[in-house]
Amino acid sequence: MAISVETFFLAPGAEGTLQAQIQQMIAQGILSGRFRKGEKLPSSRQLAQHLGVSRITVTLAYTELLANDYLESRDRSGYFVSENAPEPPQFPPRVSRRDVVDWTRALGRKFTGGAMPDKPKDWSQYPYPFIYGQTDPGLFDHASWRHCALRALGQKDFQSLAADHYDQDDPQLIEFIVRHTLPRRGILAEPGEVLLTMGAQNALWLTAQVLLTQRRTAAVEEPCYHALRDILTQSRCHLVSVPVDRDGVPPDLLPSEVDVIFTTPSHQSPTNATMPLERRQALLQEAKKRDALIVEDDYEFEISFLRAPLPALKSLDTDGRVIYVGSFSKSIFPGLRLGYLVGPEPFIREARALRASVLRHPPGHMQRTTAYFLSLGYYDSLIRRIGQVYARRRKVMEAALDAHGLGVEGRGVFGGSSIWMRAPEDVDTEKLAEALKAKGVLIEPGLPFFDAEQAPRNNYRLAYSSIPSEKIPAGIAILAETLRSWVDH
């Protein structure tokens, strides 16, 4: 690769001769790793013209660098970074700058310090990844997705892909969601009541910004999705955690004063509890009494392979107080970053304006590809295939857990992709996860899902979304054996 002449600037007010400055510039480029072995430098004529210096100045600088083995010349083809040039350190600290800004003062707000657990990025390299929320490459319908992506890249769709749509969404995708996706959850909505988001994460974030302030109270399930708790903590609202039982959040435990209730009725996150119909109606009643809104995160509803899921809470809502969050991240893949919000128009209007200010809109290509993937029917067959495979995995999983007598705390009635587990009381699952990782088994400790100081440390989550059936028994055996050896000690 040739090094572009535009990479070179003479620093205004720099010390030393022009020749030295050029020499230094090149040497520093090599030392800092910007220029690599074998890369071609601009010709002396080009560089001289670009910098506005005489050609002999550049030639002298190059000659000096040749002598020092930074550069080598190849007959008639010019100067190259020498194969013997000094090794660049891996992005060393620069000497030319010293930060004088006091960042503890300069930062207006801090956003670090959330509970995002440290998940290994190379999880797919582990033999037994009971890891949640990642895609199984063996299950995904790669060919059809490519087909849809290519179709969306066609000339006909170019404007929809490339244009700045300001605050608008792809009408094809919105129409499909309104006509086909939402009716499956018993939800009737108009296009103006739906907003696309960058995954469920972004949907929850937008909702919190629009509905909550320092003077408002939100209720969350305990345990709950840790990223949701981070979002609510950042919003600085008053936050009340309501412990869930085997049927999800108990409506009668809601605080008497509450503005917004965040809930996951289909598969409680992370316990997998499914809220029965009667409790859903009671929850709506309690919300009405308090004039509170409900945010229903209906993630994973598609993953219902045991029986048809109950209609969404939103479908029972005659007051317009439920805001519904859906996502394609679990069912297509999380890197897609595509979800949606359904709610009354006054709410969607504000969320749309905020989304436009924050990021405008999700990329056109992702929206149109998804619209094709859905409307051509690939999505439904993917879901069916995933359901069949997960059903098999779940069976193998339950058999293995039973055989080893491991304590199951919650499993989805309709399906889902994980089982919520309980280790013996004195086991700290964060330490357990560390020990298992060394043996090739990845599990998810339960602690980050809890808010309370006295939270149990012995829960953990086992997902079967990214581990093949045939690996499950051996993985569970290692887990059981490790647990046994811990408890025996």
Added chain:
Amino acid sequence: MAISVETFFLAPGAEGTLQAQIQQMIAQGILSGRFRKGEKLPSSRQLAQHLGVSRITVTLAYTELLANDYLESRDRSGYFVSENAPEPPQFPPRVSRRDVVDWTRALGRKFTGGAMPDKPKDWSQYPYPFIYGQTDPGLFDHASWRHCALRALGQKDFQSLAADHYDQDDPQLIEFIVRHTLPRRGILAEPGEVLLTMGAQNALWLTAQVLLTQRRTAAVEEPCYHALRDILTQSRCHLVSVPVDRDGVPPDLLPSEVDVIFTTPSHQSPTNATMPLERRQALLQEAKKRDALIVEDDYEFEISFLRAPLPALKSLDTDGRVIYVGSFSKSIFPGLRLGYLVGPEPFIREARALRASVLRHPPGHMQRTTAYFLSLGYYDSLIRRIGQVYARRRKVMEAALDAHGLGVEGRGVFGGSSIWMRAPEDVDTEKLAEALKAKGVLIEPGLPFFDAEQAPRNNYRLAYSSIPSEKIPAGIAILAETLRSWVDH
């Protein structure tokens, strides 16, 4: 298309017989437009099984709907929505729900009401679109982009495309930016000092959230990019507008107390003023005196076809007080939604945590496609081609403006994609734009860029990024003629 059986739910506690409920469900589906003419219904067996009712109940409901011409039966192939079925209204208001939520109270914060000008979405249908910030399909390297997108969709890249990367970016893209893009602006940065964003809009938004609070002061250029002013207004910081002159923002007019200065030194937005080197240094000096940070929006630096651009302000910054915003949206296409922030690590760390909370990361496929497009050299040749075409358009534009004696207020020294114009003083360019639109000419009124109550109403922007050279003279002629007739009245 077949209507999925999962679309059907029996409403709990509904009135009437099961048969009537089923009939109603289907009729309402047709009336609401969810089921369309010619679509196939589930077989009576399937639906009966799904709803847990007897098959005869479903058959009776279907027969009733046949008689009422909602459905038609085709020999042995089942029931379909009749071609004679009642026409659904275009998303009529639903009768079954009445919102009882008081949204004026329920909304914690309002985000609507920004200055986003109303730009026609069908701009490409107009013969003379002097419109800014959209992609010219005739200029884009469609084939190479498809090639890169396909490559990124390959099996090898699947994990990078599909995975949930939490708060991380595509290392390939970051490496290219650090090694090749930033050095062209004279900027040396380490990977930990760069964060990908959903376009420059998202970069500016993240920056405002991290740096500003109600107790901080931000300075913006007057006029400035209206979306930036909306972002800062929403952050509730104290906001000071500093009028720009022909060299951009004058450092000596900065308020004595200021925390963050937002500036566009390369091409002032919207006037196109280019800040000379001496003023850049003076600006850094003044920022230092006030211990203020500078946010440099370096949009469009690639569009420098007249001469090489000056190094970025960030390249002169030895204190670590400049935060740099770059974007691929202008040079590739805005629907891509990909930009980046460069700044000291303590800042990038907070911006990264906030981005993770708001949306996790830009979609993997967009990141990897862009990484290929850059590293395979397509990007540079696209930029060169764009530069050549814009140079020609700009020449034609200037000749036409000269010929008609139209008042130019600002044009980029290095290039850019627009010219900032000044109509005679009594012309309101919002009205002018309306009148011109009716004649097929799209221009952008200047008012939304200004903050002051006494802002001039006679500025406007003419872009040449989406109008072919051969259309320019006729478009400018219509503009000149319209202006003449207005002033004569």
